[in-house]
Amino acid sequence: MPLEASTRIVHALAERGYNADREAVTLLAGASDPQAAINRAVEAVPEGTVVVTAAHVKESLETPADERVHTPTGQTDAAQDTDEQHPSVSSGNEPDNSDDMAGTVPVETEGSSRGARSATRSPPDPELSGDIQSTGTGEYGDFVSVFRDRYEKLADQLRGRVNHRPTDAVAEMSGNSDAAIIGMVSDIRTTASGHWLVELEDTNGTFPCLVMKDRDFADDARTLLPDEVIAVEGTLADDAGILFVDSLFFPEVPRTYTPSTADREVEAALVSDVHVGSEEFRGDAWDRFADWLHTEEAESVEYLLIAGDMVEGVGVYPGQDEELDIVDIYDQYEAFNEYLKDVPGDMEIVMIPGNHDAVRLAEPQPAFDEELRDIMSAHDARITANPSTVTVEGVSVLMYHGTSFDEIIAELPDEYAGYDNPEGTMAQLLRKRHVAPKYGGMTRIAPEEEDHLVIEEVPDIVHTGHIHKLGYGTYHNVLTINSSCWQSQTDFQESVNLEPDVGYAPIVNLQTLDLTIRQFV
Structure with missing residues (x-):
């Protein structure tokens, strides 16, 4: 079948709001009067169906117009293309012949329908969250807002894990007291002795915290980045000027998290x-x-x-x-x-x-x-x-x-x-x-x-x-x-x-x- 003929068939169907599978296009193009065949095929399509299949075409060509009846929506079968090959899994080393199909059927306006897939299903629309309309103006208040919002959202993830106090309240505590802070990392650096000095900031101020290099969680300090929010608990120094960290917490995903799954066999x-x-x-x-x-x-x-x-x-x-x-x-x-x-x-x-x-x-x-x-x-x-x-x-x-x-x-x-x-x-x-x-x-x-x-x-x-x-x-x-x-x-x-x-x-x-x-x- 010439490519030009298939193109005319697909365009004619698209003008009527339909796609078509490959075998249907072939049958229509081979009819003695393709235009009349298209009209009859469209009449044979059940209400609500958007893809013309080979079954529709055969029915319309074989059945006189006054004897045609519509089948219930969703009860037609898409043509199966047994010659189509698929690529190998993972390695791609096995040969595939998918290029043989290139150019056989032109694409349709809203997506192609060729091949062996079912043509009548309608998967549910995905739900979207996160789309935004930008509100930032670049003014100082916008920078304050985004940092404050970050702190509050992530602090909420950490509040149940430590009995924290604001940094200004910790600064008023006596030496050798136990304390906990939820804060944003405003600075992080190593000391001459190889320990980690982390400056934490909350909405009340800042406070220095020291992670000793010999602690079993010291490697966690190596993954810290400026502006992330963490929680620490530990003991204040004798002069209460620094917190020696005994535990470090990230907002984290719970280890016991159980993901949701679909209730049917479907892939993405x-x-x-x-x-x-x-x-x-x-x-x-x-x-x-x-x-x-x-x-x-x-x-x-x-x-x-x-x-x-x-x-x-x-x-x-x-x-x-x-x-x-x-x-x-x-x-x-x-x-x-x-x-x-x-x-x-x-x-x-x-x-x-x-x-x-x-x-x-x-x-x-x-x-x-x-x-x-x-x-x-x-x-x-x-x-x-x-x-x-x-x-x-x-x-x-x-x-x-x-x-x-x-x-x-x-x-x-x-x-x-x-x-x-x-x-x-x-x-x-x-x-x-x-x-x-x-x-x-x-x-x-x-x-x-x-x-x-x-x-x-x-x-x-x-x-x-x-x-x-x-x-x-x-x-x-x-x-x-x-x-x-x-x-x-x-x-x-x-x-x-x-x-x-x-x-x-x-x-x-x-x-x-x-x-x-x-x-x-």
């Missing part, structure tokens, strides 16, 4: 860092991924969560203009939308921005503006802020692009955070209950009326990206996933010695929280 694909517009964008890998989503093996994958950097952007790093395949930022989003159309039309999609996207760099990043939303119209994707919590089938997923990773990795020892250890970095975020603890460093943080970067509720899954490395693990029963990228190594990445992991798609079973990793390169 978690990806990030697509980078359409880069010369190194791996469109071939994305095509294999999209083709696999149409297979029977991917039938239960009903959600696609994209954690930022849909496009390569413009002016993000030095010399980027020489590595662009698409130089106009709006054209990049147009191209991304075309790739998004290859995803099955019945999938629910949620997207947040990243540091390469056309939103402000300062976090929290508001969702894309209306102009970009209109461009990325495929699937009517749900678009929200970075970070946001998305609840899918009862499972809460904290989506954060991960820009703070660069700073956390630079600040902390290698055994706690690293580009080759993204799961360790995510564990630090959960321990501190904040996605970007350090203020005023490499990570731009906007002063708002409240701190939207605090992890107030424990998520069931943390989904990040940014560093282009695959990593996954669990921290106190929370599943953590950093989902690699769809871009080969750029010259800039080579200059900073970053070797990306390309074309991986973590697939999470939301009923069991089991994780399968697939690679499409």
